[in-house]
């Protein structure tokens with residue numbers, strides 16, 4: 001027996017919750033459901049720290065936010081989408097305020113804003129340094145006031161049902177019972193978040209395995225700009241836990257092993273005691289992470305058992321600033337690193353943080369596959385281009401979550417026909433496949449964890465901060481081999497009750513797809529732009545590559561890459577200037 | 581390299597009629613949280629062990645377990661602190677066990693909406709509600725709850741009376757009651773001031789001790805009792821119709 | 825789904841000091857009730873003019889022991905109750921310990937008043 005909803009949303013993070021409410025508001029008669037592999041408030045949005053950008057300050061303007069975003073993204077940005085984004089972001093953040101989000105305030109009771117990397121004005125709203133946590137819980141709790149939104153908590157989506165060029169729903173497993181269900185829907189919005197776990201060292205939670213990208217990719221929708229993976233310059237060395245950019249916005253310094261503010265050597269401006277916007281430590285993330293690699297090459301980083309590090313110095317900020325603006329940073333440092341940033345230097349190194357690429361969508365979250373929408377980190381509109389600016393992602397979830405929800409609601413109202421019987425048959429086939437996965441593999445020879453670890457190190461070596469044709473070719477070959485070995489992977493667990501091993505296996509399969517698409521796109525793009533730096537092609541090449549990569553999955557898992565021109569409205573490509 | 585023994589509670593419905601204990605030897609490393617030990621087991625020793633985790637930074641609230649008798653976040657408790665071992669890892673108490681270390685929290689998920697944990701107010705026509713930092717301090721700590729369920733696991737009242745709304749749910753109701761923007765206290769009163777609400781609490785205080793985020797649910801409940809008592813007194817002296 | 829219901833061991837309240845205090849506090853309600861009964865008996869004895877009999881009865885060993893135990897439980901109840909006061913009454917700009925001290929002061933003043941009525945009048 002299949003379930004039915006007008007709109008099914010895959011994912012209960014910031015984007016998914018916002019989309020669900022948008023559907024419910026657009027048309028209260030529609031049945032909308034959120035299917036999420038974790039309880040919505042556990043989604044990874046919860047760990048965002050620094051803040052959310054939207055213009056509210058007197059001295060700021062939408063144009064400046066747009067320009068910072070376009071130049072930050074190295075012009076690989078849809079400018080019409082950015083214009084819509086900067087315009088709608090303040091409304092979305094205010095909406096959250098009206099729902100109770102505890103945004104940090106100025107003494108007079110108005111919203112306070114802080115500086116952030118790559119932004120020319122102070123425009124980042126924050127809730128101390130737990131912005132994502134407050135944002136997600138506010139969204140989740142206010143969504144509870146819409147009792148008609150159906151939730152499938154701890155259900156894992158394994159497949160999108162496609163017939164006749166149209167999406168008709170999903171197949172999902174209820175983790176607690178192992179029940180497999182076909183969920184028919186007129187439209188599906190994928191909001192399943194990013195894929196940082198494809199790499200070994202990441203700020204991303206365990207659940208960020210690119211499932212939604214892989215589901216769409218397998219269903220025939222193209223992925224876009226997958227070669228653009230953001231490294232955040234400041235993660236804790238063993239865990240990869242993020243130390244937010246807000247530390248530098250409040251005035252933190254990056255020091256090499258000689259205690260020298262090395263960013264001044266990389267065309268990022270001159271060091272000043274007070275932070276200067278779009279300069280030095282407040283430069284964009286791609287440039288800061290690349291500067292680290294150069295320092296390392298010069299032997300000016302510090303070796304530790306967990307790789308080379310530099311230091312983040314907050315000591316001069318004092319306990320009171322740290323406790324009021326960065327309390328979580330202090331908590332994380334003391335718990336996970338055993339240091340107190342008020343008195344000690346924080347060891348940090350670049351860490352995989354965010355996926356600029358994702359499912360190709362238009363400005364309303366629609367993909368080329370009819371009935372399929374996407375929003376949030378899993379999608380690529382693209383407002384982030386070749387490098388996302390910190391604090392643009394949270395407002396992006398809201399703006400494009402809302403847009404996708406509205407567009408999907410309109411789309412389902414215009415529909416005349418329901419699914420044909422082949423769709424149900426696809427659901428049955430998927431159920432059979434999953435039962436088979438659960439049972440077979442008994443005599444498999446490979447361990448899931450080993451394949452995963454090898455995939456991760458392959459990606460780091462082949463497609464890290466700096467890459468070249470050679471390293472990427474090798475990675476492609478290795479990934480192909482891993483894909484074959486994956487077919488022989490064993491699972492120990494054959495229980496249908498909360499089987500986390502089968503989940504790990506399904507996730508690994510998704511990650512292999514995502515990894516292959518990243519490498520395929522990176523190989524084809526023979527230029528350097530933003531977060532994609534090819535040592536064999538160090539220059540930006542607007543002639544050939546001012547275009548989005550679009551990759552389609554081939555039956556053998558490899559990707560076919562094509563290009564799509566970039567929409568330019570008001571800001572012609574120029575040089576990215578920081579600190580000058 | 582030194583190692584430590586982890587004694588982990590296993591329960592596989594269908595196979596086991598009740599929980600058993602299984603021991604594993606894992607490396608003892610300075611940086612390793614209890615969760616890293618479990619991940620080592622899952623990846624290298626026994627793929628059948630089930631538990632929840634996600635953020636591994638103490639913010640998603642997935643990984644609550646009973647470690648050496650205390651409810652903790654396994655991603656924020658470190659193996660060295662239990663050396664030389666053994667470390668006993670059990671599921672959170674007071675919840676039904678679905679499997680191994682995974683407990684069923686649907687009871688809380690069903691109770692949470694009852695306290696109406698959302699802002700009840702008419703937003704201003706333009707701009708934001710004004711709220712000074714001092715006004716925010718009134719409710720700030722109660723807004724820090726990550727729904728990790730450690731407090732329910734520590735609460736003997738919840739163990740004996742499963743109807744009890746429980747620490748986190750009441751604290752979240754209070755979080756909105758104390759928010760200067762909110763006007764919903766009256767709407768929440770029937771639930772919060774019921775026999776299964778704040779009045780069921782006898783102030784054991786263990787919830788606040790267990791809470792990893794400094795929420796102090798016990799304090800929230802005590803405060804609410806006083807508020808509710810005053811409100812009830814007012815109703816008695818000035819019946820609703822007579823007021824305003 | 826066949827979830828396993830964890831049972832509560834018989835001596836769960838010995839697991840932790842705070843649980844023991846919790847159980848003792850719950851138990852103290854019995855003694856509070858006893859005190860009320862005792863007080864009513866006293867009042868009625870004075871009313872009936874049988875106060876001397878009441879006094880003699882109160883001097884029995886077991887009544888004395890019972891009353892000492894009851895006093896201990898009442899003190900436990902009062903002290904733990906007061907300890908909560910600062911958490912329940914959050915007065916702006918007043919530190920929690922002041923609320924606590926104020927409660928004890930009020931207690932002492934009231935007790936002194938009662939003592940004065942009973943002993944000196």
Ligand SMILES: Cc1cc2nc3c(=O)[nH]c(=O)nc-3n(C[C@H](O)[C@H](O)[C@H](O)COP(=O)(O)OP(=O)(O)OC[C@H]3O[C@@H](n4cnc5c(N)ncnc54)[C@H](O)[C@@H]3O)c2cc1C
Pocket residue numbers: 010011012013014015016035036037038039040043044045046047048049050051052053131132155156157158191192193194203204205207208211212242353354375376377378390391392393394395397
């Ligand atoms: C440590 C950290 C700090 C950050 N700080 C900031 C910041 O300060 N400012 C900023 O703007 N951005 C920040 N970001 C980025 C931002 O937080 C994320 O991009 C954003 O939260 C992603 O939200 P989402 O809704 O797209 O996905 P998520 O919140 O990741 O939610 C994904 C949802 O999809 C569900 N899901 C996934 N796969 C499946 C499946 N197969 N079946 C069913 N459900 C599934 C999950 O259960 C989950 O509910 C930060 C990111 C990290 C990692």
Ligand code: SF4
Pocket residue numbers: 724725726727728729730731732747748751787790791792793794795796797
């Ligand atoms: S109140 Fe504390 S212990 Fe209870 S669920 Fe919230 S964060 Fe966890």
Ligand code: FES
Pocket residue numbers: 633634635636637638639640641642643644653654655656
């Ligand atoms: S894994 Fe998220 S709180 Fe421990």
